Amino acid sequence: MSDEKISQAERDEAAHFASRAAAAGVARPLAGKGDTPASSSAEPPTLFDVQEMELNFGPQHPSTHGVLRIVLKVDGEKILQAIPDVGYLHRGTEKLFETETYPMGIPHTDRMDYVAAATNNHAFCLAVEKLLDVEVPRRAQLIRVILDELQRLSSHLVWLGTSGIDLGAVTPFWYAFREREQILDFFEEYCGARLTLNCMRIGGLPFDLTTGWIERLFEFVDDLPARIDDYEQLLTDNRIWKKRTVGIGVLTAAECIEWGLTGPIIRASGVEWDLRRAQPYECYDELDFVVPVRQNGDTYDRYVVRVQEMRQSVRIIRQCLERIEAGDIRGKVPRVIKPPAEEIYASVESPKGELGFYCVSNGTNRPYRMHCRPPSFINLQALPKLAKGHLISDLVALIGTIDIVLGEVDR
Amino acid sequence: MAEEPKPPAAAGHAEPAKPKPAAADAAGHPWVASIRAALPDAVVAAKEFAGQITVTVAREQIAAVARHLKEKEDFGYCVDVTAVDWKKREPRFDVVYHFYSFSKNDRIRVKCGAAEGEAVPSIANVYLAANWSERETWDMFGIRFSGHPDLRRILTWEGFHGHPLRKDFPLEGIDTGAAIYPEEWPEGGGPSPTDPNRKVVS
């Protein structure tokens, strides 16, 4: 349907509006004014031909995952191709690391995976501590593990709530955030911040615990399994939930390893791999917890794995609270941190997967290169493979099941 | 009522008592030997520090080394691909790969040097997980990966000039020449909201 009488001015205007429309997230039609159709044959497409339409799942959309843009090529409802376009939240964190001293870099890590800030801090501190060969005292180790697991609970609660809302179940969101409020209150009491915690220092922790924190945390984790039962009652055996999640986005174990997916994704596909078990750090090697594993690798299994992980986090926190003892909260760290001119890689099991820091030091008090290996970035690579062949309605479920945080993807 | 948090104990000026860990040569390590056996002139150097092995290989052989590690040494999982800009060194960049083996439960770091403008063979065909990491390295450092299926910028936008993580790229950024809607937001920023002569775009 090309019109030969289009003037150049109209072409420019159409192109201008098309670019603005594309930036604003509106679909471009297949053959617009001024375009020449790809096939110049005169036959109209039949119902059985694939009519490809390109859509923008724009940077802003109602799912609360952040600024992620996915360019979809769809045939009706079926997705032919889904290409994520990231970088909307790129803030140059790695460049900032190079211009600041080591302790100054810790608040920057908060902003990466802002839903699970303590694990980011932890990974950063682990990397520098390995370079310096600093030993973290026992009390600090236990408190670090407690903070990590609280953060895992908080991150999984956000995931649960938002996944539910994306698929239409509006109630678990409120329940999950009620618990999360309490967790954030614990963090606020400890380090003053709810979200961007800055709650770990190289060699240990910044503050000691306040009075009553441990007792209140005991009460909280005693209540929590019943609350998790509440969420499960709404979703886990719900036929509609199962219809929306079983069989969606299936990943085999080999595919997970091939694509470098870590975290609950790989555990839902049958590989029992958890950095807390495989390469224990802090005091995880003496704690008794189970790594939940499922076999099918679909969205439902990832849901079950994360809920089970929440229960295991409760166990870990309780064990750490029982073992907590008096002691230092920071190891012997020099006043000015100048690691030897070596390189190191250290990683932790964040709620989203393996979060690692690769640090190259040149002997000064600033890192020469500090690179973050973000699990969300690597996990998001698999989205095109996951989404192909599913419907647009499933895309929301898939983004939720990979559990990305754009701060981490883009850094 | 909360008591005051105790000041961190022993966060003072004491130097660590034991000697700092030192790097050791790892030329005799079994993994290094295995690479050397399969690809004789690939390995340039090998080092060990804090229990982590770093193998420096020749740039042209990196894809072959990666394939060897994946198929023969069971390093099935590519953790990360990144680069380091050594500004005054020749070659300028170090492209750094981390691999993990489930059976060995351990990681290996493989590095290769790349000069300015030289292309590094891509391992995206060997490890699918390296796809976006190599794109990010291209975006941030300007190191081309030959054979990569889709080498585009990932964190910055198309039309961006420059590679941000290079040492000569300033922290404040540069004028990348990719102005968006130049008729509304001219270079240097838009007019102040209190400027009476500003053009109001409705």
Next chain:
Amino acid sequence: MTAAKVLTPTVLTYIKVVLIVAVVPAIVGFVVVLAERRLMGFMQVRLGPNRVGPKGTLQGLADLVKLVTKEDVTPARAEKLVHFLAPVLAVIPALTALAVIPMGPSVRLARHVSTPLYVADINIGLLFLLAITSIGVYGIILGGWASNNKYSLLGGLRSAAQLVSYEVPMGLSLVAVLLMTRSLSLVEIVQRQDRLHLWFIFPGLLSFFLYFVSGVAETNRNPFDLPEAESELVSGFNTEYSGVKFAFFFLGEYAAMIIISCVAVTVFFGGWLPPFPHVRALSFLHFIPPFVWFLGKVGVFLFTYIWFRSTFPRYRFDQLMALGWKTMIPLALGNIVVVAVAILATPNRTTGLVRLGWIYGALFVVLFLLAKLRQALTRRDRLEAVPASARRTA
């Protein structure tokens, strides 16, 4: 001028019509919307709106004022007339259908003046209702088309497909009830339930479930609200509507909810009848006027609508259509056959229905227990992923 001379049947009919057109939207706006928001809030451990007026009771008024004073935006290249008509077409059938719903028997207003609590007793009442609510589909299709927005069109068409598909099981489930009542008139149906001492929920348990689920799908409510929830892209056919037109669509949806609930109450739950009307011991229930019984039962169904919305995730569109066509229609057809057999196989019609009621009731209980058993087994299997020593979180 006695009351009888002024309040002639014609005048009374007009008064009732005006009451329906004026009162029902008011009830919807003030009571139902507020109830939904407050109840959903309570179910989600939060308070709903509680600022405007005591305990938030004037929230409906605030919403009404907001919608009425909003700018009425019509897309530039939309069909103006159709864009204007679509919300009207969505609302009028819903209000019209209220005319045949009997809310009570005759009440005596004055000496020689008594009037039944319905506008008209058409002898094809049920058929009239189904036909009128089908016209509401036009409002949605035209609303989606007239907006000149590709996604509105797709949302509107999806919604229309859903509505048209679910009219079939709805009608078929009511056919089974027809076999029991032998009349399409809604007043007749209630009176028959009175005469037989049998509410049609008992033999018509399956019919009721089919009817109510189809009804939820008919009104685009959760779990069938894919066409109108924020979906993946836009919010369906009512994206381009604002102000009063949006209020009309909104009103139409809630009025349709009320219609479905009223019909369910009338056909299955005895309309205005108190429960166990012929049991001597419970005769104190007759002190409550029939109108209040009717409203109470309708309220229970509206509460169930709100309950569904809080609880369930959303069906995907293809799963929704599969449910309607592949599950509910065969069940509805089978149900008709079973009811017919039950009626014909026994000498006394009522005996057959009662026996069918017991059979359906027992079947329902057995299926429920089986489902619970299956749930317990899968829960145990799921916990197998975690070894026994670690199954408790303590």
